[in-house]
Amino acid sequence: MIQERPLPTFSPTAVQLSREEGLALYEDMVLGRTFEDKCAEMYYRGKMFGFVHLYNGQEAVASGVIRGAMRPGVDYVCSTYRDHVHALSAGVPAREVMAELFGKATGCSKGRGGSMHMFSAQHRLLGGYAFVAEGIPVAAGAAFQSKYRREVLGDASADQVTACFFGDGACNNGQFFETLNMAALWKLPLLFVVENNKWAIGMAHERATSDPHIYKKASVFNMAGVEVDGMDVLAVRQVAQTAVARARAGEGPTLIEALTYRFRGHSLADPDELRSKEEKEFWLSRDPIKRLGSYLLEQDLVTSQDLKTIDQKIKQTVEEAVVFAEQSPEPAPSELRRYIFAED
Amino acid sequence: MAETAFFNALRAAIDEEMERDATVFVLGEDVGHYGGSYKVTKNLYQKYGEWRVVDTPIAENSFTGMAVGAAMTGLRPIIEGMNMGFLLLAFNQIANNAGMLRYTSGGNFQIPLVIRGPGGVGRQLGAEHSQRLEAYFQAVPGLKIVACSTPYNAKGLLKSAIRDNNPVLFFEHVLLYNLKEDLPEEEYLLPLDKAELVQTGQDVTILTYSRMRHHVLQALPELRQRGIQPEIIDLLSLRPLDWETISSSVRKTHRVVIVEECMKTGGMGAEITAGVMERLFDELDAPVVRLSSQDIPTPYNGTLERLTVVQPEQIVSTVVDLVGGKI
Numbered sequence A: 001m002i003q004e005r006p007l008p009t010f011s012p013t014a015v016q017l018s019r020e021e022g023l024a025l026y027e028d029m030v031l032g033r034t035f036e037d038k039c040a041e042m043y044y045r046g047k048m049f050g051f052v053h054l055y056n057g058q059e060a061v062a063s064g065v066i067r068g069a070m071r072p073g074v075d076y077v078c079s080t081y082r083d084h085v086h087a088l089s090a091g092v093p094a095r096e097v098m099a100e101l102f103g104k105a106t107g108c109s110k111g112r113g114g115s116m117h118m119f120s121a122q123h124r125l126l127g128g129y130a131f132v133a134e135g136i137p138v139a140a141g142a143a144f145q146s147k148y149r150r151e152v153l154g155d156a157s158a159d160q161v162t163a164c165f166f167g168d169g170a171c172n173n174g175q176f177f178e179t180l181n182m183a184a185l186w187k188l189p190l191l192f193v194v195e196n197n198k199w200a201i202g203m204a205h206e207r208a209t210s211d212p213h214i215y216k217k218a219s220v221f222n223m224a225g226v227e228v229d230g231m232d233v234l235a236v237r238q239v240a241q242t243a244v245a246r247a248r249a250g251e252g253p254t255l256i257e258a259l260t261y262r263f264r265g266h267s268l269a270d271p272d273e274l275r276s277k278e279e280k281e282f283w284l285s286r287d288p289i290k291r292l293g294s295y296l297l298e299q300d301l302v303t304s305q306d307l308k309t310i311d312q313k314i315k316q317t318v319e320e321a322v323v324f325a326e327q328s329p330e331p332a333p334s335e336l337r338r339y340i341f342a343e344d
Numbered sequence B: 001m002a003e004t005a006f007f008n009a010l011r012a013a014i015d016e017e018m019e020r021d022a023t024v025f026v027l028g029e030d031v032g033h034y035g036g037s038y039k040v041t042k043n044l045y046q047k048y049g050e051w052r053v054v055d056t057p058i059a060e061n062s063f064t065g066m067a068v069g070a071a072m073t074g075l076r077p078i079i080e081g082m083n084m085g086f087l088l089l090a091f092n093q094i095a096n097n098a099g100m101l102r103y104t105s106g107g108n109f110q111i112p113l114v115i116r117g118p119g120g121v122g123r124q125l126g127a128e129h130s131q132r133l134e135a136y137f138q139a140v141p142g143l144k145i146v147a148c149s150t151p152y153n154a155k156g157l158l159k160s161a162i163r164d165n166n167p168v169l170f171f172e173h174v175l176l177y178n179l180k181e182d183l184p185e186e187e188y189l190l191p192l193d194k195a196e197l198v199q200t201g202q203d204v205t206i207l208t209y210s211r212m213r214h215h216v217l218q219a220l221p222e223l224r225q226r227g228i229q230p231e232i233i234d235l236l237s238l239r240p241l242d243w244e245t246i247s248s249s250v251r252k253t254h255r256v257v258i259v260e261e262c263m264k265t266g267g268m269g270a271e272i273t274a275g276v277m278e279r280l281f282d283e284l285d286a287p288v289v290r291l292s293s294q295d296i297p298t299p300y301n302g303t304l305e306r307l308t309v310v311q312p313e314q315i316v317s318t319v320v321d322l323v324g325g326k327i
């Protein structure tokens, strides 16, 4: 069953994109994809444990929003349990994400977090939330904080925007509605980015949601809502840029619904038996990485050698990440109780 | 500050801390324009404006999560639970995020957050508004839990809680808000991990907290008349428990009565009893006795409600029974 809804039209000819920007987006997406493929390999080789949810297919969303419209390390990113690639786009080094997945002391959460709890204060990554939708209010808190710094502390440089990522499944949870209301009410500098990949584990979006058009839910909160082709990084980048500009101008949040697809099962433990072959093939044919590559070539912005060079470089980066993770020490048993309280 | 009501002592703590640190702000239902259901934030909105005294919609889980995000990024929120029972709706954010996030983030973030408000069995408020929540939150790692009981300790503890870099659950008791006491003029802070020795004695250690401190004190004259000198300890800090103070008292008295408003099953008393067994078994001359409230939803009817909670007469008879042979 492929009940695809018509995609919003987007004309890439209107896009202003430099060679450097194009290559940066391409590189970020390739990093996300290569990293996740390596995760699958490492998981099946028994190097990482527990629940591991991969992002393959959705790269255009993280890259388009974070790399295309935000300032990594300055603006805040709040993720879901499908968080490795958000972490990478936010600038957390691949080796730190891989080491976290291996449970090592050098991981970005010091081996305490694992796949679903990636954090980095330095990169303004607010986490990794294993419970569906619980990161949404936290992201609103970070956005509130930026607003507070400006309003109360008179800090004119407090123009940070927060991007909050979550899935279509999360949009049926109360925290989604509660937070939309507060964010719109207080005009918080926030991007709600729904990655509608059509499925919540094995629950088809249409079976869980009275009106599957999530972006329309913004309207009842008097908020801007847009849908975007989530397989097109340039389209995502453009709506995100508009939303960021709105947020920085004090005009409040935007709900962005990116129509996307995960190429793998829900998690690495999922046999992925429910989704039809036709559906998967339909979406595979719209691979956002291939699409951007072709676009960059067509526009004569890059050569195929440029892209190959990036592919090679990233392969190297990910291999190095694995070596780093493997060679890193485990957290010391003597530090079992460290990090429970602020003083520890 | 001369004679000060409990709610005003709390208000003064918040006001003083907001004045000294601009990153401190209050959020919750009706804390702003209305001044808080028990007037703890009265007029603070006029003084500090609506970004620092934030009236939230009725969305407990999400505004608690918002406070977590604000705390992670450098502010110091104080959440008022209009009634602490409503925060059961925020259990997700309190347990998963406020409590655990410092650990799961491997120390990347700290969460300087105070969650305060009225709890305990009120006067005919019905079951949902008369809950004993301290046990529900006991097992959440990363939380500090405080129960204040007098205007003096309410003020000193709340100021420390606001300055603490951890999430602190701060329980007030709905029936204590109008209690009055002379407070020092000068600023003072009280530690978040110390119990208060309310009364020294040598015959029995009575461990209590929150409103039950006052029930124990009401039982005191009668106990004295019967020749019993109890040592009374107000725990104040429910997490961590001050085992130093508890232990030195038990080493002196060799008998323990716990007087709590908590439910008996899985309550604070259960935890304290186990702790006494583990640490002080050889010191005991008798089994630890728990006086807890009944394991039932708090009834609306006044007579039944009174029967639910430990009363002074019950404390007297229990202590007399326990110590009787000794006197």
Ligand SMILES: Cc1ncc(C[n+]2csc(CCOP(=O)(O)OP(=O)(O)O)c2C)c(N)n1
Pocket: A082, A130, A131, A132, A166, A167, A168, A169, A170, A171, A195, A197, A199, A200, A201, A266
């Ligand atoms: C509160 C909560 N309930 C249930 C789960 C189990 N669970 C994990 S992922 C998931 C589906 C979420 O789907 P969606 O939000 O669309 O995100 P996606 O997996 O598509 O990225 C569920 C039900 C959970 N993690 N948290």
